[in-house]
Amino acid sequence: MLPWKRVIRPLAAFLLAAAAVTVPSASAQAAAAPSSGWNDYTCVPSAAHPRPVVLVHGTFGNSVDNWLGLAPYLKHRGYCVFSLDYGRLPGVPFLHGLGPVEKSAEELDAFVDTVLAATGADETDIVGHSQGGMMPRHYLKFLGGADEVNALVGIAPSNHGTTLGGLTALLPYFPGAEDLLSEATPALADQVAGSDFLARLNAGGDTVPGVRYTVIATRYDQVVTPYRSAFLTGPNVRNVLLQDLCPVDLSGHVAIGLFDRIAFHEVANALDPARAKPTTCASVFS
Numbered sequence: 001m002l003p004w005k006r007v008i009r010p011l012a013a014f015l016l017a018a019a020a021v022t023v024p025s026a027s028a029q030a031a032a033a034p035s036s037g038w039n040d041y042t043c044v045p046s047a048a049h050p051r052p053v054v055l056v057h058g059t060f061g062n063s064v065d066n067w068l069g070l071a072p073y074l075k076h077r078g079y080c081v082f083s084l085d086y087g088r089l090p091g092v093p094f095l096h097g098l099g100p101v102e103k104s105a106e107e108l109d110a111f112v113d114t115v116l117a118a119t120g121a122d123e124t125d126i127v128g129h130s131q132g133g134m135m136p137r138h139y140l141k142f143l144g145g146a147d148e149v150n151a152l153v154g155i156a157p158s159n160h161g162t163t164l165g166g167l168t169a170l171l172p173y174f175p176g177a178e179d180l181l182s183e184a185t186p187a188l189a190d191q192v193a194g195s196d197f198l199a200r201l202n203a204g205g206d207t208v209p210g211v212r213y214t215v216i217a218t219r220y221d222q223v224v225t226p227y228r229s230a231f232l233t234g235p236n237v238r239n240v241l242l243q244d245l246c247p248v249d250l251s252g253h254v255a256i257g258l259f260d261r262i263a264f265h266e267v268a269n270a271l272d273p274a275r276a277k278p279t280t281c282a283s284v285f286s
Contacts, residue, residue: 162225
């Protein structure tokens with residue numbers, strides 16, 4: 001086996017294994033979308049929740065499966081909720097978030113414009129998982145998103161890149177491996193700690209004025225490593241470690257975004273801080 005294959009194959013297998021939890025059949029997606037109650041462009045934001053919520057999936061995710069837990073949770077609490085597919089590559093169905101992160105941010109920009117036009121709202125709130133918690137920062141910083149977004153909530157976001165458990169540290173030792181990685185999944189290459197994309201994104205500070213930031217991370221993250229690389233520094237930032245809220249919560253990178261009710265409760269608090277309630281292990285029942 002060629003040396004670079006020893007690096008790329010475990011890397012791809014690791015991420016695909018995580019993604020496999022969220023990949024449905026086409027019929028499952030078709031069944032989920034009409035009954036989900038989100039992406040309803042007739043939804044009128046209420047006085048209690050005047051901003052629509054845009055959900056942004058992660059690498060290898062999609063607009064339905066990433067949000068089968070959180071979207072209904074927020075809809076039940078009275079929010080207008082929307083989600084998009086972005087970063088699609090030709091010939092890759094269901095698995096998205098693979099294209100260059102800058103291009104994906106442009107897709108998010110256009111989607112937010114559509115949501116604001118449909119709902120009549122002046123601003124939106126964004127909740128993203130993994131890449132979906134990091135990518136919107138490019139939109140906020142470089143594409144005028146700070147004028148359209150009130151809050152960004154990142155669930156296990158790749159804000160400062162990831163070593164992917166140290167595996168990517170091996171890439172420079174295998175000529176051609178980094179180029180192959182970039183060509184196959186540009187978004188993954190953009191999220192490697194020290195990438196040119198992340199250097200531009202984080203230059204001059206993590207945040208932009210006028211936006212509230214919340215980061216929800218888990219100590220047991222196997223993808224965004226080290227887990228503290230998810231945290232942001234700057235004004236209007238709240239960094240939350242899941243295990244500080246509920247020490248017995250063992251959720252990893254996938255689970256925290258898909259079905260962790262402790263994380264969901266903290267998302268709700270971040271979206272409506274004036275009505276926030278303490279998040280504890282008992283929040284799974286709320």
